Amino acid sequence: xxxxxxxxxxxxxxxxxxxxxxxxxxxxxxxxxxxxxxxxxxxxxxxxxxxxxxxxxxxxxxxxxxxxxxxxxxxxxxxxxxxxxxxxxxxxxxxxxxxxxxxxxxxxxxxxxxxxxxxxxxxxxxxxxxxxxxxxxxxxxxxxxxxxxxxxxxxxxxxxxxxxxxxxxxxxxxxxxxxxxxxxxxxxxxxxxxxxxxxxxxxxxxxxxxxxxxxxxxxxxxxxxxxxxxxxxxxxxxxxxxxxxxxxxxxxxxxxxxxxx
Amino acid sequence: xxxxxxxxxxxxxxxxxxxxxxxxxxxxxxxxxxxxxxxxxxxxxxxxxxxxxxxxxxxxxxxxxxxxxxxxxxxxxxxxxxxxxxxxxxxxxxxxxxxxxxxxxxxxxxxxxxxxxxxxxxxxxxxxxxxxxxxxxxxxxxxxxxxxxxxxxxxxxxxxxxxxxxxxxxxxxxxxxxxxxxxxxxxxxxxxxxxxxxxxxxxxxxxxxxxxxxxxxxxxxxxxxxxxxxxxxxxxxxxxxxxxxxxxxxxxxxxxxxxxxxxxxxxxxxxxxxxxxxxxxxxxxxxxxxxxxxxxxxxxxxxxxxxxxxxxxxxxxxxxxxxxxxxxxxxxxxxxxxxxxxxxxxxxxxxxxxxxxxxxxxxxxxxxxxxxxxxxxxxxxxxxxxxxxxxxxxxxxxxxxxxxxxxxxxxxxxxxxxxxxxxxxxxxxxxxxxxxxxxxxxxxxxxxxxxxxxxxxxxxxxxxxxxxxxxxxxxxxxxxxxxxxxxxxxxxxxxxxxxxxxxxxxxxxxxxxxxxxxxxxxxxxxxxxxxxxxxxxxxxxxxxxxxxxxxxxxxxxxxxxxxxxxxxxxxxxxxxxxxxxxxxxxxxxxxxxxxxxxxxxxxxxxxxxxxxxxxxxxxxxxxxxxxxxxxxxxxxxx
Numbered sequence: 001x002x003x004x005x006x007x008x009x010x011x012x013x014x015x016x017x018x019x020x021x022x023x024x025x026x027x028x029x030x031x032x033x034x035x036x037x038x039x040x041x042x043x044x045x046x047x048x049x050x051x052x053x054x055x056x057x058x059x060x061x062x063x064x065x066x067x068x069x070x071x072x073x074x075x076x077x078x079x080x081x082x083x084x085x086x087x088x089x090x091x092x093x094x095x096x097x098x099x100x101x102x103x104x105x106x107x108x109x110x111x112x113x114x115x116x117x118x119x120x121x122x123x124x125x126x127x128x129x130x131x132x133x134x135x136x137x138x139x140x141x142x143x144x145x146x147x148x149x150x151x152x153x154x155x156x157x158x159x160x161x162x163x164x165x166x167x168x169x170x171x172x173x174x175x176x177x178x179x180x181x182x183x184x185x186x187x188x189x190x191x192x193x194x195x196x197x198x199x200x201x202x203x204x205x206x207x208x209x210x211x212x213x214x215x216x217x218x219x220x221x222x223x224x225x226x227x228x229x230x231x232x233x234x235x236x237x238x239x240x241x242x243x244x245x246x247x248x249x250x251x252x253x254x255x256x257x258x259x260x261x
Numbered sequence: 262x263x264x265x266x267x268x269x270x271x272x273x274x275x276x277x278x279x280x281x282x283x284x285x286x287x288x289x290x291x292x293x294x295x296x297x298x299x300x301x302x303x304x305x306x307x308x309x310x311x312x313x314x315x316x317x318x319x320x321x322x323x324x325x326x327x328x329x330x331x332x333x334x335x336x337x338x339x340x341x342x343x344x345x346x347x348x349x350x351x352x353x354x355x356x357x358x359x360x361x362x363x364x365x366x367x368x369x370x371x372x373x374x375x376x377x378x379x380x381x382x383x384x385x386x387x388x389x390x391x392x393x394x395x396x397x398x399x400x401x402x403x404x405x406x407x408x409x410x411x412x413x414x415x416x417x418x419x420x421x422x423x424x425x426x427x428x429x430x431x432x433x434x435x436x437x438x439x440x441x442x443x444x445x446x447x448x449x450x451x452x453x454x455x456x457x458x459x460x461x462x463x464x465x466x467x468x469x470x471x472x473x474x475x476x477x478x479x480x481x482x483x484x485x486x487x488x489x490x491x492x493x494x495x496x497x498x499x500x501x502x503x504x505x506x507x508x509x510x511x512x513x514x515x516x517x518x519x520x521x522x523x524x525x526x527x528x529x530x531x532x533x534x535x536x537x538x539x540x541x542x543x544x545x546x547x548x549x550x551x552x553x554x555x556x557x558x559x560x561x562x563x564x565x566x567x568x569x570x571x572x573x574x575x576x577x578x579x580x581x582x583x584x585x586x587x588x589x590x591x592x593x594x595x596x597x598x599x600x601x602x603x604x605x606x607x608x609x610x611x612x613x614x615x616x617x618x619x620x621x622x623x624x625x626x627x628x629x630x631x632x633x634x635x636x637x638x639x640x641x642x643x644x645x646x647x648x649x650x651x652x653x654x655x656x657x658x659x660x661x662x663x664x665x666x667x668x669x670x671x672x673x674x675x676x677x678x679x680x681x682x683x684x685x686x687x688x689x690x691x692x693x694x695x696x697x698x699x700x701x702x703x704x705x706x707x708x709x710x711x712x713x714x715x716x717x718x719x720x721x722x723x724x725x726x727x728x729x730x731x732x733x734x735x736x737x738x739x740x741x742x743x744x745x746x747x748x749x750x751x752x753x754x755x756x757x758x759x760x761x762x763x764x765x766x767x768x769x770x771x772x773x774x775x776x777x778x779x780x781x782x783x784x785x786x787x788x789x790x791x792x793x794x795x796x797x798x799x800x801x802x803x804x805x806x807x808x809x810x811x812x813x814x815x816x817x818x819x820x821x822x823x824x825x826x827x828x829x830x831x832x833x834x835x836x837x838x839x840x841x842x843x844x845x846x847x848x849x850x851x852x853x854x855x856x857x858x859x860x861x862x863x864x865x866x867x868x869x870x871x872x873x874x875x876x877x878x879x880x881x882x883x884x885x886x887x888x889x890x891x892x893x894x895x896x897x898x899x
Binding site for chain 2: 030034038039040041042046049052053054059060062065110112118121122123135178182186188191194195197200201205
């Protein structure tokens with residue numbers, strides 16, 4: 001039987017240091033080095049599973065588990081640790097109480113919400129006095145990408161002009177959602193450069209969102225908080241399709257499609 | 262092998278193949294049977310006249326009624342009514358009963374038990390066959406104990422199925438009538454198959470000890486095969502009704518059935534669901550019998566009982582993990598098919614209102630992988646040679662947790678206003694990229710490969726390779742894992758982010774194949790490398806900490822909860838339709854409930870199911886008790 005190793009850093013302290021190290025690592029990498037803070041809600045989820053993983057590693061052997069819980073058992077059972085025990089038993093409830101108090105303290109910040117970024121489109125919708133079936137709706141100009149590249153280029157250019165005249169005020173001249181008006185809007189306008197926006201969607205979805213705007217959103221997006229105008233009132237059908245061509249062309253993204261190139 | 266034994270073996274294999282062929286023929290003959298029951302071609306009601314003035318939505322599937330029903334489309338229209346247009350008054354109510362919640366809970370409980378009783382015979386058949394091949398009685402005993410648990414669960418499945426039927430007839434009579442009109446033949450076949458299932462199951466179970474040895478054992482094994490064939494057919498039929506409600510086929514825009522039952526069964530999402538459910542059921546069944554073994558392990562009084570149930574728990578966990586590994590791919594295939602069928606359903610599912618349930622799903626799947634790995638790591642304690650591999654476990658854990666974090670990172674972050682300002686918008690420049698499927702696919706492949714590595718270490722823990730090329734074999738495995746993981750990463754990053762959707766989705770296939778190649782080649786190398794290997798010491802079954810058994814419980818509970826949540830999502834994406842786009846739900850409950858409410862209903866269902874499962878476990882325990890009560894019975898004189 002091997003005698004238990006004497007460790008320079010006890011297992012329990014090792015565990016605490018590992019968890020603390022990972023936590024600070026996240027803050028350091030995202031908030032300091034990358035300059036994009038890590039949201040508290042996500043960090044909490046991350047840390048729950050980091051702690052679970054760390055506990056699993058520290059307890060999968062019987063010796064490891066005993067070493068880990070040894071100091072805790074000693075704290076509870078060892079008569080010689082009476083004073084430490086009393087101090088811990090006072091501090092822990094106080095910390096828990098402080099946590100509950102600070103969590104429940106009313107604040108001025110608006111509560112967070114689970115916003116639906118991509119509300120599901122309806123099967124059919126009406127615009128320009130017609131009914132469109134989103135399952136079969138296609139961009140009528142997309143075919144020119146292969147059939148007549150020069151014409152396609154011209155269409156994209158026209159779409160770009162329409163975009164600059166109408167859309168860039170909110171969505172930005174770089175299509176990154178940072179137009180001159182963006183700061184005044186909440187939610188902020190969509191960033192088309194993001195890999196998770198138009199790259200994930202079919203062109204028919206964009207047509208529906210642009211043509212019907214915020215008021216066209218389905219009930220699941222209620223309460224409606226999008227300030228997107230109803231563009232069918234301002235742009236012709238073809239103009240919307242051209243803008244869509246421009247959005248994909250400028251960002252270098254491809255619309256979601258089930259057809260092979 | 263003696264010549265006589267060879268003859269017997271050949272004959273038995275022929276018999277078993279014959280039985281299997283019979284079952285397959287029955288499955289194939291089913292469409293012919295139901296087709297022959299089509300109504301005569303004396304239709305009078307053209308479908309178009311029933312259309313709701315152009316307002317009825319067209320079924321969105323471009324191919325929903327094509328392909329399989331090509332022949333049917335040429336048939337004259339039959340005299341079927343369109344889907345009814347109901348009002349709230351058409352839904353009977355019972356005071357104090359919420360119809361939706363009642364049917365929801367009963368259906369879910371029925372499905373949980375159904376999944377369990379369909380799954381267990383699959384691996385019981387395999388375990389029995391392994392027992393026959395190795396002549397190790399322990400396998401036979403374990404298979405018997407598994408099927409014993411199933412018997413009570415089978416009764417509960419049937420009871421809940423009956424209750425569900427009553428619930429539908431009572432609360433949703435028009436929906437039931439409409440579905441029965443389309444599926445009447447398959448519903449009748451279902452009822453008959455249920456009798457067959459009962460008969461085969463009871464003979465299989467009660468004949469276990471009778472049909473032992475020689476040809477009798479082969480007969481018994483054949484019954485096991487038949488049981489599986491019938492059970493799967495039952496599930497496939499029920500799946501058809503469910504998927505018809507999502508992706509209706511053989512009906513026109515107004516819901517008028519064209520008379521082709523097979524086309525209605527073979528709708529767009531039928532096979533994706535079939536595949537997903539078969540794989541998931543095995544994993545689920547493995548986890549529930551694992552929980553049974555854990556229950557028995559924790560309540561065992563004697564060391565030999567602990568050893569037995571420890572061994573049983575190990576096998577159950579092995580079954581659950583083996584089926585869990587391909588499960589994400591089956592799920593991904595199903596989801597991709599849902600997306601391909603309907604953009605609306607796809608976005609509702611993963612980008613819209615249900616997206617947050619997918620985050621919970623991701624968390625639960627991660628919990629499944631973590632608990633399965635933890636159980637394996639604890640299990641290395643059975644071996645005295647495990648100390649050689651223990652130091653490496655922390656690296657596996659780092660990768661697993663890392664992959665898990667990527668796996669559940671949402672695309673839409675929950676941000677406070679100050680965070681929103683800090684980020685300059687709702688998208689995170691770096692974490693946002695982890696929120697979409699290419700990152701998830703890469704992460705889940707890493708999870709699977711490293712879970713397999715845990716298993717590899719577990720297998721090796723008690724062995725010392727004696728072949729001369731052991732070092733070269735290890736080097737080959739390291740190279741295989743490294744090359745494979747690099748390939749998975751490149752496929753995920755390059756094809757996932759820098760190509761269009763077709764390649765994004767398609768790249769998941771070579772990722773899966775890479776994972777499979779790693780697993781298969783590594784298993785082959787290991788099998789040869791450890792052939793004739795020395796044991797460090799006899800494995801000490803039963804030398805497991807109690808906490809490892811709670812990992813088995815966690816596995817079963819996570820699976821149950823996961824199935825409930827995802828089952829709700831699958832059903833919920835129909836939104837306010839009984840049958841997507843053709844039969845509107847006009848009941849007062851025709852709205853999508855809040856996520857918290859839905860999660861609460863599923864959680865209550867999970868608690869109910871686990872309580873019933875514990876009852877089943879307890880029953881199997883008390884049925885083995887035969888206490889002698891002195892002085893109660895009158896002494897009989899000879």
